[in-house]
Amino acid sequence: MKAFALSDFDAPPSVVDLPRPVPAAGQVLVRVHATSVNPVDLLISSGFFRTVQEYRFPAVFGRDLAGVVEQVGAGVTRFAVGDAVYGFVKRDYIGDGTFAEYVVVPEDMFIGPAPLGLELASAGVLAQGGITALECVDAVVSGPGDVVLVNGATGGVGVYAIQIAAACGAEVIATARTYEQQTLARSLGAKHVIDWSAGDLVEQVRALVPAGVHGFIDLVKHVDSARIGENEAEAHALVARLCRGLLREGGRAASVTNGGVPELLGDIPCANVHSSPTPESIARLTALVEAGQVVAPVYATYRFAELAAAFDLLAAGPALGKISVILEPGSQA
Ligand SMILES: NC(=O)c1ccc[n+]([C@@H]2O[C@H](COP(=O)([O-])OP(=O)(O)OC[C@H]3O[C@@H](n4cnc5c(N)ncnc54)[C@H](OP(=O)(O)O)[C@@H]3O)[C@@H](O)[C@H]2O)c1
Incomplete structure (x- = not known):
């Protein structure tokens, strides 16, 4: 699969080919349709967290996601193949992030059903x-x-x-x-x-x-x-x-x-505040979106191959909400 990853601390991130991950028991494999770029990604990319967090090179980073469940591991009960999901992947190491065509996540953390009626492109900038x-x-x-x-x-x-x-x-x-x-x-x-x-x-x-x-x-x-x-x-x-x-x-x-x-x-x-993406917090956010009380304001949209340009815009500001990155089949570099 295509992924945007850091190969070490001395080089900028780049698009690489990595093996598609396989979900273990209790995990789901999500095909990522949309993600967003955020200041924390710029910090990760600059090595900001190197003294406190392990970078697992090649370190795929990125945290937001919306996509569709592609495969489920043994014992998974919350999700089935084809479910639209969204969430926020926050691990205790740098790696296995969402700037990739696929990501594996535990079924009981990080993701929830996507809000009804919301396009995945918007759900990908939400969590x-x-x-x-x-x-x-x-x-x-x-x-x-x-x-x-x-x-x-x-x-x-x-x-x-x-x-x-x-x-x-x-x-x-x-x-x-x-x-x-x-x-x-x-x-x-x-x-x-x-x-x-x-x-x-x-x-x-x-x-x-x-x-x-x-x-x-x-x-x-x-x-x-x-x-x-x-x-x-x-x-x-x-x-x-x-x-x-x-x-x-x-x-x-x-x-x-x-x-x-x-x-x-x-x-x-x-x-x-150190945000915790739990099923409960994701469900609360979903309820606000479905009630029409929260919308996802996107001011720029990039394709996966343009991730570096998305980071340039984020760094330059001024900020006007979210910057979305779309991974449509065939749009990858
Ligand atoms: N602890 C956590 O769990 C957690 C989670 C998410 C984010 N964060 C952190 O939270 C911060 C905000 O994230 P974000 O995604 O909202 O960042 P962002 O999109 O870059 O937005 C930053 C906002 O702050 C404004 N700003 C910059 N300097 C300012 C100043 N001196 N006084 C008042 N406003 C100022 C910016 O306005 P201009 O664009 O006009 O400069 C922009 O509106 C980041 O540092 C991020 O790393 C922490």
Whole structure:
């Protein structure tokens, strides 16, 4: 099968031919129809996680997927050949990812039935951002009427965080800098939009909501670092400053970039979200999509052979939702 993989730490990823994996007992083989590119893939590709995670070369990476079950291993009961599925493959090593024609996954993790009525091209950009956003909203929203700030709102996680918070009845403030990003944020349910590049975020939010917000979802990687663990003190200090400045008494925060540390936050709750694609979280996301409360905003679509160009767009920004990658039969390099 064709796959996009890293052969070692010193070369960029490339399209390679690998044996098609075979599902063992309790596993399913999925033919991948669609996936998406995300910042974590850029980090993986740069060797960012090399000190904490094994890279199994040739390391196929990629996490999002939508596709069709091609084969099932012994004892599989949740899925049958031909089922449309989607999900988010998050292993404890780098390899066996979704930038490939086929991927093997356990039947009880990472995937669920694709939402009814949703094209696989859209389902393929849903789970990674959607489940991360769901966990962030769970961590900060108590109920209808909460005012919630989503920082980094037009990226791959933010576009879902806006929608899920709004679906909970929250009044959403989104950060976005360009006109197109601000229009997108409003179309997804943000009531207010703030240009984070136009001035201090805390001052801008307090001008809008003098008492501060109930919930703060921080989706910004505040500090550049080449390896995991570098410059973390700086990032922690920034997130702590934002939490203190933005939250009202009793407010809660969630960070996806390991931004919250208790020593700096005192009694301010700040959840470090490490999204977990379980059957339960996937089913919750599916229900939101099927209820029409969450859509998958795609702003660019590439074919598998164009994955490198998809990464270039992701790195260049500005982010306007998800970048989809389609693996149609015959479209591979
Ligand atoms: N912990 C987890 O489980 C988990 C899961 C998924 C993602 N993540 C991480 O979460 C982060 C966001 O992911 P993503 O897919 O949403 O990324 P993305 O698509 O690159 O979006 C990033 C967003 O942040 C905005 N932004 C950049 N600098 C900013 C700043 N200084 N202040 C406010 N907004 C700023 C960007 O706007 P412009 O495009 O206009 O610059 C964009 O809207 C990444 O670091 C990713 O690695 C973590």
